[in-house]
Amino acid sequence: MSPVLVAMCVCRRVPFAALLPLVRRRHTNIAHCFGSDMGVRLMRLDSQIALDVLYHFARRGVPCLGIEPAANVAASLRDSEFFRLPKPGTRNPLSGLSRTSIIEHGQDEDFKLIRLRKRGSRRGIVLVETKSFLQWLHSLPGVTKE
Numbered sequence: 001m002s003p004v005l006v007a008m009c010v011c012r013r014v015p016f017a018a019l020l021p022l023v024r025r026r027h028t029n030i031a032h033c034f035g036s037d038m039g040v041r042l043m044r045l046d047s048q049i050a051l052d053v054l055y056h057f058a059r060r061g062v063p064c065l066g067i068e069p070a071a072n073v074a075a076s077l078r079d080s081e082f083f084r085l086p087k088p089g090t091r092n093p094l095s096g097l098s099r100t101s102i103i104e105h106g107q108d109e110d111f112k113l114i115r116l117r118k119r120g121s122r123r124g125i126v127l128v129e130t131k132s133f134l135q136w137l138h139s140l141p142g143v144t145k146e
Helices: 003-010 016-026 038-059 073-079 099-107 130-139
Strands: 082-084 113-116 125-129
Touching (some): 073 130, 082 130, 099 113, 099 125, 125 130
């Protein structure tokens, strides 16, 4: 709604029902949607799209905050204390490095790796400490901070 209409409703205490014909005349292309729950359906669609994006990154082990206007994956990764290795065949969004490269450099103690596994289990999760990873990354020749 335009600031003028909001001001009329709030400051002058004009009921919205009195303004509705003016709004319909101004917005003829979507006037048929007013009062039809179209806004609710569009909000539902928007939420579903946001969830699809979050699930997409979650399946890849990439932390992602659902913050409008966009889910900024690299920024949320940069702000996290740890991140998981990328799935096989994918690359880390912070660095573009593959899973194998990250493991090799972590094993060389270029940055801190943390291995989590249940007692008696052969498989587990490998976490990378974000701070030490970024320090190592920025110490490489030709890498500049953004």
